Amino acid sequence: MKIPADFVVRQFLRTYLDAFSIDEFRVMLNRIGVKNTKEECVEFLDSDESVFALANGMYITRASAFTGKYFSFKPSRKEIEQGMFIIGHRCMPFVDPDILSCAIQFRYKGKLLSTCVGEYDSSFALEHYTLYGEEFSTQYIAADPANAGLDLAALDFSLPPKVNLTGINMEPLFQDGFTLGDRLLCRVVNWDENIVEVSILRRNQSPFQMTLSDVGRENWYKLLETILEQSFDAIGPTRSIEEQLAIVFADRHAELCIRNCGSIEKLFSRTKKIDFELFGVETRLWHKGQDVPAVGRWNSRNLQEAADCIPSFGTEILAEPLPQFMLDSCIRDQIYKGEKDFEKIFHDLYPNFYRFPAAQQKLMLLNIKSRHDILSRRYNRFADFNLGPIRHKALELFVTVNDLVCAIDMAGTDLTRYPQQQLVILSQIFGHVMRLIDSMENEPAAILNEINEVDLSIEGMSLNFEGICGDLKRVLESEARNGFSVI
Numbered sequence: 001m002k003i004p005a006d007f008v009v010r011q012f013l014r015t016y017l018d019a020f021s022i023d024e025f026r027v028m029l030n031r032i033g034v035k036n037t038k039e040e041c042v043e044f045l046d047s048d049e050s051v052f053a054l055a056n057g058m059y060i061t062r063a064s065a066f067t068g069k070y071f072s073f074k075p076s077r078k079e080i081e082q083g084m085f086i087i088g089h090r091c092m093p094f095v096d097p098d099i100l101s102c103a104i105q106f107r108y109k110g111k112l113l114s115t116c117v118g119e120y121d122s123s124f125a126l127e128h129y130t131l132y133g134e135e136f137s138t139q140y141i142a143a144d145p146a147n148a149g150l151d152l153a154a155l156d157f158s159l160p161p162k163v164n165l166t167g168i169n170m171e172p173l174f175q176d177g178f179t180l181g182d183r184l185l186c187r188v189v190n191w192d193e194n195i196v197e198v199s200i201l202r203r204n205q206s207p208f209q210m211t212l213s214d215v216g217r218e219n220w221y222k223l224l225e226t227i228l229e230q231s232f233d234a235i236g237p238t239r240s241i242e243e244q245l246a247i248v249f250a251d252r253h254a255e256l257c258i259r260n261c262g263s264i265e266k267l268f269s270r271t272k273k274i275d276f277e278l279f280g281v282e283t284r285l286w287h288k289g290q291d292v293p294a295v296g297r298w299n300s301r302n303l304q305e306a307a308d309c310i311p312s313f314g315t316e317i318l319a320e321p322l323p324q325f326m327l328d329s330c331i332r333d334q335i336y337k338g339e340k341d342f343e344k345i346f347h348d349l350y351p352n353f354y355r356f357p358a359a360q361q362k363l364m365l366l367n368i369k370s371r372h373d374i375l376s377r378r379y380n381r382f383a384d385f386n387l388g389p390i391r392h393k394a395l396e397l398f399v400t401v402n403d404l405v406c407a408i409d410m411a412g413t414d415l416t417r418y419p420q421q422q423l424v425i426l427s428q429i430f431g432h433v434m435r436l437i438d439s440m441e442n443e444p445a446a447i448l449n450e451i452n453e454v455d456l457s458i459e460g461m462s463l464n465f466e467g468i469c470g471d472l473k474r475v476l477e478s479e480a481r482n483g484f485s486v487i
Contacts, residue, residue, distance in 0.1 A: 005032045013050045014096075014192040017067055019058040049097070049243065052250050063191035065250040066094040069257035072201065073265065074183045075170070082118040083174070084167035085184070088128030090265060091196060093246035094188050102144050102166035104194045106186075113198075114169045117146045122159040130265070131241050133283040134276065141165070153453050173200060185259060216260040224262070225271050227252055228285060236298035237284040241276075244285055280424035281464060294423040295415045322349055325441040326398075326434070331372050333395050335379050336388040342368045348399045351406040386448055391440050393458050398433045401465060404472060405430055413479045422468035429461050 012028060022041050029036050045051050050062045071094055075085040087101040095104055106113045122141075129137035138159055142152050146164035170178065181203035189197045204211050231248050238244045245264065249256055268274065275288040286292045330345045345368055350356070356364070404426065408418070415423065436454065440447050447454055 005029075005034050008032050009034075011192075013048065013061050014063055016061050017064045019054060019060050019064070021058055025059070049239075052247070060250075062096070062246070062250075065246075065253065067188050067191050069094060069249070069253050070185060070187050070259055070261055071257065071264070072183050072185045072261050073263040074181070077180055078120065078124060079118075079167070080170070080180055082120075082167075083170055084116050084118050085170060086118075086120075086125070086128045086165050086167045088125075088165075089131035090128070090263070091186070091188075092131050092264070093242050093249055094186075095194055095196070096191065097240075097242045097246075099194060100140065100143055102146070104196055106168050107189065107195055107197045108172055108199070111172070112195075113172060115166055116169045117164050118167055119162055119164055122161055122163050125159070125163050125165055128165075128265075130268070130276065131245070133241055135282050153456065173198075176200065179203075183263075213260050217262045220256070220258070220260065220262045221267055221270065223255060224248075224264070224267055225273055227256070228274055229287065232286055233296075234298060236296050237279050237286065237292050241283065241285055278421070280421060280428045282428060291420060292424070293420040294418075294427065295420065323434075323438070325438045327368065327371060328375060328441055329391060329395060329437050331368070331375050332379065332384070333388075333392050335372075335376055336381070336384055336392065340372070342372065348395075349402070351403045352410050386451065387440060387444055390447070390451060390455055390458070391437070393455070394433055394437050394440065397429075397458060397462055397465070398437065401426065401430050401433060404469060404476075407476055408472065411476055411479050417479065418475050419468075419471050422471045425464055425468045426472060429465055433458075433461060 009029070009032075022038055022045070025041055025045065026036055026038065029041070045059055046053060052060050052062070052065055054060060071091070073090045079085045087104055089101070091101065091104055095101075102115070125141050126137055129140050132140050138152065138157060141147065141159060141163055142150050144164065144166050146166045150160070150163075152158075173184075178200055183201040183203070185199045185201045186196050189195050204214060227248055228244075231244060235244075235247060238247065268276070271288075273288055274285055276283050277286040277288075277290065277292050279286070279292040284292050326349060327345070330348060334340060334345065342365055346361070346365055408415075436447075436457070
C-alpha cells in the first residue's frame with residue numbers, strides 16, 4: 001500500500017527529535033517521491049507552525065523543542081476537593097496547539113491517569129483557559145465533550161453559570177500523599193500522542209522559611225518576565241499568545257525548562273509589567289497598559305515577513321496569484337448566481353489589476369476561464385443550496401476588505417501614520433475571512449454543521465470593518481493628497 005506523501009511529511013514534523021537542515025529535509029521528500037526545490041522547502045518550513053527556524057540555518061520541530069522539557073503547575077483547593085485537576089491552558093506551549101486540552105493524556109509512575117468530569121463556576125473555568133485569549137477561551141470550554149449540547153450561539157456566545165470540565169483523576173497521587181500546596185512537575189514524553197508524565201514536588205512544610213527551591217523559583221519568575229518583555233520588542237505580537245510562549249520557551253529552554261520551574265499561569269497573577277492587552281479584536285501578551293501596535297522594529301524592514309500581523313501592506317504581493325481556493329470560491333459563487341463574468345472575478349480579486357503586465361492579465365483570465373469550465377462540469381446546484389448564500393456573503397466582505405488592503409498597499413506610505421489598532425483589525429478581518437473561505441472550499445461539511453455561527457461571524461466582521469474603515473480611509477486620502485505638489 002502506498003502511503004500518501006503528506007502523511008509522511010506530517011509524521012516527520014510530529015515525531016522527528018533532532019535538528020535538520022534544508023538539504024536533509026529535501027532528501028526525505030525525494031525518498032517519498034516529492035519533487036521540490038530548496039526555495040519551496042524554505043517557504044514551507046518557514047510557514048509551518050510546527051517548526052522553529054534556528055540561527056544557523058537548521059530547523060527543529062515542536063516535538064524536538066518540547067519533548068522531555070519540564071514545566072509545572074499547582075492544583076487549586078477547588079480542584080483537590082473535586083479529586084481532579086483541570087488541564088486548560090496549563091500545558092501550553094509544550095503540547096500540540098491544535099488539540100483540545102482534554103485530549104492530553106497524563107502518566108504517573110508508568111500508568112496513564114484516568115479522566116473524570118467536574119462541575120465548576122464559569123468564572124473559575126475561564127481562569128484556566130486565559131492563555132487561549134479572551135476571544136477564544138469560551139469556545140474551548142464549550143468544545144469540551146463534557147459540555148456536549150451546549151449551544152453558545154443561543155447564549156449569545158457566553159457561558160452558563162456552571163460548566164463541566166474534563167480533568168484528570170488525582171486518586172493515585174492522593175494515595176502517595178499529594179496535598180494542597182504540592183506541585184505537579186510535568187514533561188512531555190510523547191509529543192505526537194500528547195502524553196505528559198507527572199511527578200510530585202512537595203511543598204515546603206514551613207511557610208515562614210525560604211528554601212533554595214523557593215529562591216530558585218522566584219528567580220525563574222523574574223527571568224520569564226524579562227524574557228517575555230524582550231520578546232515583545234524583538235518579535236512583536238505573534239500570531240497568538242501560544243506562539244509567543246512557544247518561541248520564548250523553545251529559544252530559552254535551558255533556563256526556563258528546569259525542574260525548579262514555576263508555572264506560566266502564576267506569572268500573570270503577580271507581574272506588574274505584562275498583561276493581556278487588546279490586539280485588534282484579539283488578545284496578546286504585551287507591556288502592561290500599552291497598546292499593541294501593528295508596526296514596530298520587528299517588521300519595519302520587511303512587512304511581508306511580519307508574524308501574520310499585516311497581510312500585505314508595503315509589499316507588492318499582487319505580483320503573484322491569490323490561493324487557488326479564492327479563485328474557486330469566486331467561480332462557484334458566479335455559477336451559483338447564474339453569472340459568467342471572468343473580468344469581474346479578476347477585478348474583485350486584484351483591485352490594482354492594471355499593475356499587471358498585459359500578457360500576465362491575459363494568462364490569468366485564461367486560467368479563470370479554464371477553471372470555470374472544470375468546476376461548472378462538476379457543480380451541483382442542489383448540493384450548494386445551503387452553502388451558496390453564506391459563501392456569497394463571505395466573498396462580498398472579502399472584496400470590500402481586499403480593496404482597502406490593496407489601496408493602502410499601493411499608497412506605499414509609512415504605516416505608522418495609520419491608527420494602529422484599526423490597522424490590526426483590518427489585517428485580522430482579512431486573514432479570518434480568507435480562512436473561512438478556505439474552509440468552505442476544503443471542509444464544506446464543517447461549515448454546514450455550524451452555518452448559523454459562521455453567518456454571525458461574517459456579520460460581526462462586517463460590523464467591525466465598518467467601524468474601522470473610515471479612520472483608515474481618512475489617512476489614506478490624506479496621504480494621497482500629500483503625494484501631489486503644486487507647481
